Each structure stands twice: as structure tokens, then as C-alpha cells.
Amino acid sequence: MRLSDFDFHLPEGLIATRPARPRSAARLLVAQSDRIADAHVRDLPRFLRPGDLLVLNDTRVIPARLAGTRTRATPQGDAVAKIEVTLTEPAAGGDWHALARPLRKLKPGERIRFDDALSAEVVALSETGLTLRFDSAGQDFDATLARVGAMPLPPYIAALRAPDDQDRTDYQTVWARHSGAVAAPTASLHFDDDLLAALRGMGVEFAHVTLHVGAGTFLPVKTDDVSQHRMHAERGIVTPAAAAAITTARAEGRRVIAVGTTALRLIESAAGPDGTVRPFDGETDIFIRPGHAFRVTDGLMTNFHLPKSTLLMLVSALMGRDRIRAIYAHAVNESYRFFSYGDASLLLPEESC
Incomplete structure (x- = not known):
């Protein structure tokens, strides 16, 4: 695979510099194997089932x-x-x-x-x-x-405006708990208390893990042969309680849906070949790209990612390269907002909702 396989044209006007307000008012592209639906994050209960387990990253961004x-x-x-x-x-x-x-x-x-x-x-x-x-x-x-300190906004936002006091709230999840990240788990920024209450009310369950997102998440891929790229290492923790909740959900046939690529990378790092998730406390440099055999993840909620980035490779691994090209072409044509403060997608590789 070449780096050019993960390129696409993105008009600069689609790069979001401020988030939607309220958080759940952001748009949501729901993609299955052969269907796309346009919705909003507040509509998430329509696309989830009772018993689905959402895996949330509870890292807290420091003003770095x-x-x-x-x-x-x-x-x-x-x-x-x-x-x-x-x-x-x-x-x-x-x-x-x-x-x-x-x-x-x-x-x-x-x-x-x-x-x-x-x-x-x-x-x-x-x-x-x-x-x-x-x-x-x-x-x-x-x-x-x-x-x-000031919040460490991504380079593509910092190039367009300086961070301010509003970012101290906007660039932090409502469930942030453990300080240590220098970048936000941005898919999680779309959730507010009302949406969480609605999901709990319909029977959706939650498991919290911690991956301290590092500045390396913004480093470009510099090798044309993507297999030669070496990922930055980030520290993550999967508690015994979170590991048990994920493993139980899988054993009971319930979907495990990661909220954000950081949560996905961590639970895939902690999963054994049989899909059993074990407690984890250490560094992971897992590089998920097409060909990766997912051990535990049934779906992913994530924002729209940079061209030629490892995160675009990750979603291509989940959905397939051709399918992601179609999804991103739809997002551009429909003027979805991209990157950290942008809109979201719910990626479900199987016909399951």
C-alpha cells in the first residue's frame, strides 16, 4: 500500500475551527456496508440498540x-x-x-x-x-x-486562530477524568449530558478506558510504503472492570462500539486472539491499517480525518478502502465539517442497525 492510496481532496473551507453548539448538534454520517444516512449526533439513539457497549476514553487534556x-x-x-x-x-x-x-x-x-x-x-x-x-x-x-497554559489545539486549527478560554471547555470531554493527554479524543467531544442520559435510558452501556493522546497523533506519515511507518507510543489503561465489561458484551453477542480511534486502538491492543480483553497498563504503538483483523471492535464513532493520515488508514481497515473513499466523497459533497472540531461518523461494517 502506498501513501497516495489514502489521499483525497479536501476544500479548506470544510476545516472546522469551532465546534457545533450544543455538542450533540454536530452532524452525523452513519455508514454501513452499502448505505449512508445523514443525521445529527443527537440522533444517535436511532442507530444504536439496547445492550450496545460504547467504549469511551476518559483521558483529560492538559493545557500543554x-x-x-x-x-x-x-x-x-x-x-x-x-x-x-x-x-x-x-x-x-x-x-x-x-x-x-x-x-x-x-x-x-x-x-x-x-x-x-x-x-x-x-x-x-x-x-x-x-x-x-x-x-x-x-x-x-x-x-x-x-x-x-493554553489548550494544545491541533496544528491545522492553530494555524487559523489562536487558542482562547472557550477552548478550555470545548476541547475537553464531559467525562474527562485522568489528566495526561495533549490532544483530545475528539469523537467524544460530541457528547453532552442529555445525550448520555438518553442513551442510558434506552439500555446502552458504557465502559471507560484511558489512552493519553500524545502530540505524535498529528505527525505526518513520511514513508511512501505505509508498512514502513512507525507509530508513536501512547500510554493506555484498561481496568479489570472495563476489560470484563467488554469481554462479557462480546460473549453475549452485544456490539462493542468504540467512541474514537484512541479507544479503538487501546481495546485492540488489550485483546487476545480470541477477542478476550484483558487488563492493560502500558504503552501501545499499534498501527491499524488495511489487513488488520479486528479482534473486538464491531463499530466506531469518529470524526473525519486528515488525508494521508494513520487515522484514515485505520477507518479504511474497518470499512475497506473503497468504502471509505465513497464515505469521504459523500462527506465532502454534503459539506460535513472536518477534523477535531468537525462533524462525526458512525461506521458499522456489518448490516447491524
Whole structure:
């Protein structure tokens, strides 16, 4: 398979920079093996059954984007330059791995000042990022970061507008619980309390898992032969209770539908060859592309993804490449809104609703 097999034309005007309000007012494309229906997320109860198990990612996005300054002595005096930092994941000993712009001018030992109460030392550099040691830790660091940091909007949104206070609500799921993600599980952003109540009322069940989405989710595929691409690793947790709920649903013939590609990747990582999901606590770098044999997933609710992305490869694995091409052509023709703040799709590879 070549990277060009996963390309499509997307008009720039279809890239959403703000979400629908209320959340469940977003449009929903429901695709089965040979049918497409146009609906809204609030209509989800029409397409689900009592006993369906929705798997939700309960990670919480941290305000990981920081604006700071670095000071360097020069023959003309101290020079102050601006720098933008995005935290990507915790490192050993309380340090943080991060991305920075500009990166090439930084040196180990330099300090970056973000606020009167927050600064950090550059302790290591690589070709793509750096490691920072902050001067606070624990709850003090979390509280300061919550005040100083901004939500880490995806690059394709950040290129069109700056993050603001509204994103602190918009870019967080209503069930967010465990802090650690630097990108939202965006399919989950469409759910609100009223929709959750409606689904529970009709007998839909829920299982919560945790996958801390990393900045690597936005990295482009750079190899023309997609089999040579190496996925970034992300930390995930499937509790014994969640594993048991998923395995029981499968044993009883009930559908397991992942809400978001992050939840899907995690439960496929935790599933054995027989479809039994076991407790999981570790890193996964699973790369799901056409040819993948799904062990546990019967359906997926997800947003519309970037051309040539690993997420487009994942949905192509679930539905088939030709079917996804038709689905995305329909979405473009019908002016669905794309990417993180865009509309949603419900992908059901079997005739089951």
C-alpha cells in the first residue's frame, strides 16, 4: 500500500475551527456496508440498540501549550527572545518531554521563563524536541500550568486562530477524568449530558478506558510504503472492570462500539486472539491499517480525518478502502465539517442497525 492510496481532496473551507453548539448538534454520517444516512449526533439513539457497549476514553487534556522567553547574554547585553513550548509527555524524575519553536537555538542549561511562578531548565535536546525540568512539581505545578497554559489545539486549527478560554471547555470531554493527554479524543467531544442520559435510558452501556493522546497523533506519515511507518507510543489503561465489561458484551453477542480511534486502538491492543480483553497498563504503538483483523471492535464513532493520515488508514481497515473513499466523497459533497472540531461518523461494517 502506498501513501497516495489514502489521499483525497479536501476544500479548506470544510476545516472546522469551532465546534457545533450544543455538542450533540454536530452532524452525523452513519455508514454501513452499502448505505449512508445523514443525521445529527443527537440522533444517535436511532442507530444504536439496547445492550450496545460504547467504549469511551476518559483521558483529560492538559493545557500543554506555553508561551515563554529565553534570555541569553550577548556582547551588546542580555537578549530576550520569545519561545513556544508544547508539553508532550512526562519524563523520568518529574521532567517533561516537549516540542519547542524555535528549537535549534536552544542549548542545555538554558532557562525558559513562562510566568513569575513558572520557569524551566533545558536538560536535554534532540533533533525533534527537548526535555524540561520545571521549578515546581506536583499539585503546585498542575495549578500553575492550569493558569498559565493554553489548550494544545491541533496544528491545522492553530494555524487559523489562536487558542482562547472557550477552548478550555470545548476541547475537553464531559467525562474527562485522568489528566495526561495533549490532544483530545475528539469523537467524544460530541457528547453532552442529555445525550448520555438518553442513551442510558434506552439500555446502552458504557465502559471507560484511558489512552493519553500524545502530540505524535498529528505527525505526518513520511514513508511512501505505509508498512514502513512507525507509530508513536501512547500510554493506555484498561481496568479489570472495563476489560470484563467488554469481554462479557462480546460473549453475549452485544456490539462493542468504540467512541474514537484512541479507544479503538487501546481495546485492540488489550485483546487476545480470541477477542478476550484483558487488563492493560502500558504503552501501545499499534498501527491499524488495511489487513488488520479486528479482534473486538464491531463499530466506531469518529470524526473525519486528515488525508494521508494513520487515522484514515485505520477507518479504511474497518470499512475497506473503497468504502471509505465513497464515505469521504459523500462527506465532502454534503459539506460535513472536518477534523477535531468537525462533524462525526458512525461506521458499522456489518448490516447491524
